[in-house]
Every structure is written in C-alpha cells, then in structure tokens.
Amino acid sequence: MSKKILLKNVHNQGQATFDGYVNSGGLLGLKKALKKDPKEVIEEVKNSGLRGRGGAGFPTGVKWGFVPRDTGKPVYLICNADESEPGTFKDRVIMERDPFLMIEGMIIAAYALGSSLSFIYVRGEYSYPYIKTLEAIKEAYSKGMLGKNILGSNFSHEMVLHRGAGAYICGEETGLINSLEGKKGQPRIKPPFPAVKGLYGCPTCVNNVETLAVLPFIFSEGWEAYAALGTEKSKGTKLISASGHINKPGVYEIELGYPLKEFLEVECGGVWKGRKLKAVIPGGSSVPVLRADEIEKVNLDYESLRDAGTMLGSGGFIVLDETADMVEVARNLAHFYAHESCGQCTPCREGGHWVEKVFTRISKGRGVPGDMELVDSMCSQIAGHTICPFGDALVTPAQSLMKKFPEEFKDRILNGSKSTNPLNYELGH
Numbered sequence: 361m362s363k364k365i366l367l368k369n370v371h372n373q374g375q376a377t378f379d380g381y382v383n384s385g386g387l388l389g390l391k392k393a394l395k396k397d398p399k400e401v402i403e404e405v406k407n408s409g410l411r412g413r414g415g416a417g418f419p420t421g422v423k424w425g426f427v428p429r430d431t432g433k434p435v436y437l438i439c440n441a442d443e444s445e446p447g448t449f450k451d452r453v454i455m456e457r458d459p460f461l462m463i464e465g466m467i468i469a470a471y472a473l474g475s476s477l478s479f480i481y482v483r484g485e486y487s488y489p490y491i492k493t494l495e496a497i498k499e500a501y502s503k504g505m506l507g508k509n510i511l512g513s514n515f516s517h518e519m520v521l522h523r524g525a526g527a528y529i530c531g532e533e534t535g536l537i538n539s540l541e542g543k544k545g546q547p548r549i550k551p552p553f554p555a556v557k558g559l560y561g562c563p564t565c566v567n568n569v570e571t572l573a574v575l576p577f578i579f580s581e582g583w584e585a586y587a588a589l590g591t592e593k594s595k596g597t598k599l600i601s602a603s604g605h606i607n608k609p610g611v612y613e614i615e616l617g618y619p620l621k622e623f624l625e626v627e628c629g630g631v632w633k634g635r636k637l638k639a640v641i642p643g644g645s646s647v648p649v650l651r652a653d654e655i656e657k658v659n660l661d662y663e664s665l666r667d668a669g670t671m672l673g674s675g676g677f678i679v680l681d682e683t684a685d686m687v688e689v690a691r692n693l694a695h696f697y698a699h700e701s702c703g704q705c706t707p708c709r710e711g712g713h714w715v716e717k718v719f720t721r722i723s724k725g726r727g728v729p730g731d732m733e734l735v736d737s738m739c740s741q742i743a744g745h746t747i748c749p750f751g752d753a754l755v756t757p758a759q760s761l762m763k764k765f766p767e768e769f770k771d772r773i774l775n776g777s778k779s780t781n782p783l784n785y786e787l788g789h
C-alpha cells in the first residue's frame with residue numbers, strides 16, 4: 361500500500377522495550393538531531409512538510425517557529441494523547457506498541473524548542489496505553505534517554521506522564537492546559553495562543569502523538585525522504601483508524617493522496633455482509649459526512665477531502681452501510697456532543713441539548729414539520745459563537761447529515777417510526 365513509518369515495527373516482539381526499540385533502529389534520529397543546531401532542526405521539520413495530525417493539519421515546523429525562546433520563562437512541550445474524537449484510535453497503537461517512538465519524537469521536539477520539561481496528557485480511559493507509556497518513560501530514564509545529558513549530549517530533558525479524567529474537551533489544547541494546571545478542563549480564549557502564553561503562563565507547544573512520533577524518521581532518514589511521500593501539499597503518511605460496517609476494521613498507515621475508494625475496498629476489505637455503502641465520515645465524527653456517490657474521485661489527503669467538502673481531521677474513518685439509520689446516527693452524535701460540552705459557553709451548553717432533544721423526538725417518530733429548520737437555526741446560533749471550536753464540531757454532523765440525507769429525516773417526521781427504508785423497517789428501527 362505504501363511505506364510504513366509509524367506502524368513499521370508495531371508487530372515486533374519486544375518493541376515496547378528499550379532494547380527492542382534500539383534493535384529496530386530506534387534513537388538514530390535523535391542522535392542525528394542532537395548534533396544539529398535547534399534552529400536547523402526546526403528548518404528541517406518545515407522542509408519535510410509535516411502537518412499536525414491532531415486534526416487541523418497546521419504545519420508543525422511553522423508552529424514551532426512561533427514559540428519564543430528568549431522570554432526568560434521555561435518553554436513547555438505537551439504531547440496531546442487525549443484521543444477522544446469518536447472513530448479515532450490511532451495514537452493508542454503507538455503508545456501501546458511503540459511508545460519509545462513517541463518519546464524519541466518528543467525529545468527531538470523539545471530540543472528544537474529549547475524545552476527542558478514536557479508532559480504527555482493521556483486520555484483518562486486509556487489504561488493500557490498509560491501503563492505501557494509509563495513503563496517506557498521509566499526505562500528511558502534508566503537508560504539515559506531521559507534526564508541529564510541525554511545520550512551523552514549537553515541536552516537534558518524531563519518528562520511527566522499525566523492521565524486525564526476522561527473528557528473530550530481536554531483534547532482541545534487550551535482545555536488540556538487548564539486541566540494539566542489542575543483547573544476545570546475548559547478552553548481559554550485565544551489569543552494569547554499557547555505558543556506565547558500556555559502552561560503556567562509560559563510559552564508552550566502542543567502536538568499530537570502521531571505528529572511527534574514521525575520525527576525520528578524525519579531525522580534518521582532525512583526530511584527529503586519524508587517530503588518525497590504523499591502529495592504536493594500533504595506530505596508523508598497518515599494513520600487512519602477505520603471502523604463501522606467494514607470487513608477489516610483497524611488502524612492503517614497510508615501514504616497521503618491514497619484513493620479513498622481503494623482504501624475502503626482493499627485495506628478495509630469492503631463493506632461487510634455484502635451490503636452497499638451508504639456513507640463515510642472520513643476524519644472523525646466532527647467532519648462532514650460523504651454520501652457513497654461522492655467518494656469516487658476523493659483521495660485521502662487534506663486538499664482532496666477539503667475539495668469534497670469535508671476534512672481529513674484526525675483520520676477517524678467511519679463507514680456506514682445501507683442499513684444505517686441516519687436519523688439515529690445524528691441523534692447518537694448529538695448525544696455525545698451534548699454530554700461532552702464543557703458548559704462554559706451558553707450556545708454550546710444549552711444548544712447541544714436542544715439539538716439532541718429534537719433529533720431524539722424525530723428518531724422516536726414524534727418529530728413535527730419544521731424540526732429540521734429548527735435544528736438548522738439552533739446550529740447557526742452555536743457555530744462561531746463559542747470560545748473553542750467544539751461548537752462547530754457539534755453542529756457539523758447535525759447539519760451535514762440533514763443536508764446529505766434530507767429524505768430520511770423528512771420521512772421520519774412525516775411517517776413516524778415507519779421508515780420507508782425497507783432494511784431499517786425490518787430491523788425495527
């Protein structure tokens with residue numbers, strides 16, 4: 361399918377131990393990076409074309425360039441391992457099976473940023489990834505990979521592992537920072553951006569696990585090798601967590617630009633039970649849905665998915681077959697967002713529950729004409745009216761599901777639970 365960078369060694373016996381990691385070529389990138397000037401490290405990351413894998417796809421080297429090193433305050437690096445976007449389960453594979461890859465990447469980033477202390481913020485529900493990462497950090501300290509004079513260099517770095525309490529909003533970088541400081545996990549108004557005023561009021565860089573874990577490759581093989589992969593604007597590979605109505609759910613590494621349909625049919629083994637494809641949500645539940653007829657010429661990269669009216673997001677690839685009840689999908693996702701709102705902004709806190717209530721009544725066959733317009737109007741009062749992009753994340757599935765499958769919503773409103781979709785009717789939806 362394509363070159364493996366992140367998943368190359370995940371099936372190796374002992375890969376999660378220091379010796380296993382070194383035997384498979386680990387630490388080479390760090391050794392090379394430590395010999396360069398930090399500014400050169402940042403330049404090379406810029407040249408590689410690496411873009412943040414947490415969802416927004418912002419160029420990583422550019423982001424590092426925003427972090428001032430001369431304020432007299434410490435610089436902090438945070439690895440965002442909150443991974444709570446529905447349909448996304450890629451970072452956990454690195455944490456469980458190749459945690460030193462993430463640790464090595466973090467040390468490279470910390471060296472470039474001039475940071476002597478970093479944090480890994482792990483999703484509260486991730487017990488096993490937490491344990492494997494903790495074991496790896498302890499071993500890294502005992503082998504001189506962390507602590508004073510790393511691998512005999514002049515660079516020293518400490519790393520702290522922090523486990524969240526299980527809140528989706530703590531994946532948003534400023535919510536995460538507040539949580540790490542021991543406050544409520546509620547996002548901050550930006551600006552100031554974390555690069556300038558982040559953790560404890562100091563310059564802070566927040567990067568996703570996958571973004572950081574690819575750095576060892578960029579420095580062991582050279583940025584040119586990374587930039588040679590992918591498309592003109594979407595460089596490298598991307599982890600995709602595929603779930604839903606497919607034969608082979610799992611985590612895959614694809615070269616960016618890979619055709620979506622081929623990914624679905626070849627890697628995912630096609631739609632299960634011989635059924636037809638109905639829709640795909642390509643980047644986690646917060647991105648717009650694509651109907652089956654819209655995926656023909658779409659590739660898995662930032663630009664192609666944007667041109668198709670959706671996003672690559674976190675790479676959470678959710679497949680829905682012809683039996684999927686889209687009203688129920690909308691209700692289910694609305695329930696998730698209503699539950700996960702941090703409650704700070706009124707439009708999101710109140711609006712999320714109203715959207716869920718209206719979808720619930722439609723799905724139970726108690727909808728009334730005008731309900732779709734009502735949801736739309738509520739969504740327009742939430743999106744763009746909140747401190748963080750959670751409000752936009754909440755309205756995107758609601759509006760896009762109604763826009764792409766209006767007949768299903770109308771049918772449920774007019775005919776109650778007697779859906780005209782024969783498959784849904786048989787299944788008793």
Ligand SMILES: Cc1cc2nc3c(=O)[nH]c(=O)nc-3n(C[C@H](O)[C@H](O)[C@H](O)COP(=O)(O)O)c2cc1C
Pocket residue numbers: 411412413414415416417418420423440441442443444445528529530531532533534566567568569571572748749750753
């Ligand atoms: C509601 C919300 C949830 C988020 N959840 C995550 C998450 O679980 N993991 C993550 O890396 N980024 C998440 N992000 C994005 C982060 O705010 C941030 O942009 C990212 O960690 C930056 O890393 P990157 O530049 O490496 O992509 C979330 C953003 C929002 C608005």
